[in-house]
Amino acid sequence: MTGDDRALMWPRYQDPDDLAVIEQIPLAERGLPVSTWQLVDQAARRWPERPALRVLPSAAAWQTPVTLSFAGLRSRVIRQAAALVRLGVTRGDAVGVISANTAGVICALLAAQAAGGVAAPVNPALSEDRIRALVEAAGSRVLIAAGPELADPVWQMVLRLAPAAGVKTVLVLRPDDAKAPPPELPSIDGLHLAYLDEPAAAEDDRHLPVPEPVGTDAAAYFHTGGTTGAPKLAVHTHANEVAMAWSLAVHPTSAGQGAVFAALPLFHVNAVLVTCLAPLLTGRTVVWAPPLGYRDPGLYPVFWRIVERYRIASMSAVPTVYATLAQLPVGGADISSLKVPVVGAAPLPEAVRQAFVARTGIELVEGYGMTEATCASAATLPGHARAGSVGQRLPYQRIKAVAVDERTGAWRDLPPGEPGLLVVSGPVVFEGYLRDGKPDRDGVVREGWLHTGDHGSVDGHGFVRLRGRLKDLIIRGGHNIDPAVIEETLLAHPDVSAAAAVGRPDAHAGEVPVAYVTLHPGAVTGPDDLCAWAAERVPEGAAAPKQVQVIAQLPVTEVGKVFKPALRQDATRRHIATVLAALEGARLAEADGSGVLHVLAPAAQLPQVHQLLGRYTIDYRTSAEESAS
Numbered sequence: 001m002t003g004d005d006r007a008l009m010w011p012r013y014q015d016p017d018d019l020a021v022i023e024q025i026p027l028a029e030r031g032l033p034v035s036t037w038q039l040v041d042q043a044a045r046r047w048p049e050r051p052a053l054r055v056l057p058s059a060a061a062w063q064t065p066v067t068l069s070f071a072g073l074r075s076r077v078i079r080q081a082a083a084l085v086r087l088g089v090t091r092g093d094a095v096g097v098i099s100a101n102t103a104g105v106i107c108a109l110l111a112a113q114a115a116g117g118v119a120a121p122v123n124p125a126l127s128e129d130r131i132r133a134l135v136e137a138a139g140s141r142v143l144i145a146a147g148p149e150l151a152d153p154v155w156q157m158v159l160r161l162a163p164a165a166g167v168k169t170v171l172v173l174r175p176d177d178a179k180a181p182p183p184e185l186p187s188i189d190g191l192h193l194a195y196l197d198e199p200a201a202a203e204d205d206r207h208l209p210v211p212e213p214v215g216t217d218a219a220a221y222f223h224t225g226g227t228t229g230a231p232k233l234a235v236h237t238h239a240n241e242v243a244m245a246w247s248l249a250v251h252p253t254s255a256g257q258g259a260v261f262a263a264l265p266l267f268h269v270n271a272v273l274v275t276c277l278a279p280l281l282t283g284r285t286v287v288w289a290p291p292l293g294y295r296d297p298g299l300y301p302v303f304w305r306i307v308e309r310y311r312i313a314s315m316s317a318v319p320t321v322y323a324t325l326a327q328l329p330v331g332g333a334d335i336s337s338l339k340v341p342v343v344g345a346a347p348l349p350e351a352v353r354q355a356f357v358a359r360t361g362i363e364l365v366e367g368y369g370m371t372e373a374t375c376a377s378a379a380t381l382p383g384h385a386r387a388g389s390v391g392q393r394l395p396y397q398r399i400k401a402v403a404v405d406e407r408t409g410a411w412r413d414l415p416p417g418e419p420g421l422l423v424v425s426g427p428v429v430f431e432g433y434l435r436d437g438k439p440d441r442d443g444v445v446r447e448g449w450l451h452t453g454d455h456g457s458v459d460g461h462g463f464v465r466l467r468g469r470l471k472d473l474i475i476r477g478g479h480n481i482d483p484a485v486i487e488e489t490l491l492a493h494p495d496v497s498a499a500a501a502v503g504r505p506d507a508h509a510g511e512v513p514v515a516y517v518t519l520h521p522g523a524v525t526g527p528d529d530l531c532a533w534a535a536e537r538v539p540e541g542a543a544a545p546k547q548v549q550v551i552a553q554l555p556v557t558e559v560g561k562v563f564k565p566a567l568r569q570d571a572t573r574r575h576i577a578t579v580l581a582a583l584e585g586a587r588l589a590e591a592d593g594s595g596v597l598h599v600l601a602p603a604a605q606l607p608q609v610h611q612l613l614g615r616y617t618i619d620y621r622t623s624a625e626e627s628a629s
Helices: 003-009 018-022 036-046 070-086 103-114 128-138 148-164 197-201 238-250 269-282 300-310 319-325 350-360 483-491 527-537 564-580 603-613
Strands: 051-055 066-069 094-098 118-122 142-146 169-173 192-195 218-224 232-237 259-262 286-288 312-317 340-343 365-368 391-393 398-404 411-413 420-425 432-435 438-440 449-458 463-469 474-476 479-481 496-506 510-519 547-550 597-601 620-624
Touching: 036 070, 036 103, 036 238, 036 269, 051 070, 051 103, 066 070, 070 103, 070 197, 094 103, 094 128, 103 118, 103 142, 103 169, 103 218, 103 269, 118 128, 128 148, 128 232, 142 148, 148 169, 192 197, 218 238, 232 238, 238 269, 259 269, 259 300, 269 286, 269 312, 300 312, 300 319, 319 340, 319 350, 319 496, 350 483, 365 391, 391 463, 398 449, 474 496, 474 510, 479 483, 483 496, 483 510, 483 527, 496 564, 510 527, 510 564, 527 547, 547 564, 564 597, 564 603, 597 603, 603 620
Parallel strands: 051 286, 094 118, 094 142, 118 218, 142 169, 169 192, 259 286, 259 312, 312 340, 340 365, 510 547, 597 620
Antiparallel strands: 051 066, 218 232, 232 432, 398 411, 398 420, 420 449, 432 438, 449 463, 474 479, 496 510
């Protein structure tokens, strides 16, 4: 790369004013790689012997990582890609990946894309029915899955669902540090089973066996939609992922040297883009946590020692992870290398920010993004944080707030600083959700602008302020309440370790706020005291929670985000059960996971049930029974 090419690829980016200068040159003229395969290939040619990956096989073995150089990564990706092609994977074919994180998973995802296929990683913690539905929706005929040594329950599930889902081949992953001979694989009619490394070892590692993918080719299907309801497959192209990787790599948060720490699961866009693809552009070593990542309780007692040993300079996690780290003494560990701990995926409570700074002396760096925009759309510039902002928009993306006409659905652009629905455009906006085998943007992208579902504002310099998810806003008598104001108030209580606020149905106001909290060990503060604390301190009376429930643990998704649908459902059930208590014999049936309340009552009481519940905006059904014992 010549000096001119280097300057074109890596423009100056240090303060907010640089963004406008960067965008004077079209992105297409910056000489970005065409595909994710080219990211791997170019990295191997520039830094062949430099460590690309250091993968910790377990929390106990944190000092003995499995290491792969950039040249070694390229070799392994080519061999696996060739094996996939030999097994019949052709351009556009989905390759499912179902496993916790390993070096094998990283290589498999890159290999599927290099072969011209589509990497389709799946959360192995989802229900078997959900995983089967995702595999079928993607059309995966080849699965790469955790074997019995890595995760036997996942392995047994894969054996059950693969034939029924139309899978023809299952390639099996072993632990990265496996030394003993592998267990013998079963024989199943119509299903080819093999350890992935065995067919890959026989392949030539000099060149890809097929033409390289191009920018418009589909690269990945990422499922989104939470842990209930029907997850959707978001289609990313190679151009989406390369543009996103470059946006992350050119940003000041990634400009420094030092290792990157990775612990989010590889079915999540952050793990793939922030800690896999972006470092390929800059030659940074990535230290990968043990397979369960931040969900491994054994990681935390040695976390600060890992930072010290590998000179971790940056990391990416969700607020709940930083809340946990803020409680861990650093001890004698030297963590001076850690400069950029990035937080995203959920709003950062001020109490968590302050606790982390108090523990480490290091400021958290906020970002904002979503799967449908490939990963990130805004990030905080170190040294240029603005209170209440999640950062400035990333290069070549546009973000604005619009007002939505409730009658027509029409959008109207709002002036800088005025809150509304946030919409995003640019080269990272996805192709759409996979529907009937093709990407479909209908209902989510309008004239190139992505409907984020988030409520917030954008100032004249592109700094974004969030007001909460539109679906998470608590609307009390027509007044919008950001649940974050309630959560931050409760988190300021010395006994509260975590908090989440949601809307509970109300016959008069539509919704009222309620909160769920967990307490520090040994704390004995009660719900009434917490309600009073919040009522005295929330910035507006409407935000005072009507109830506070103290629970052992907040429900979270696999990446550690608080899962509010479960809390909203619990709050709804608690309130409706109280309402039904006024009717003799009426009761709620057990929850069935649908989110629809099922009310059982004597037939004579059903009219009163309908009269009572008709005052609420809830989904329910009724059944008559002789008695409500």
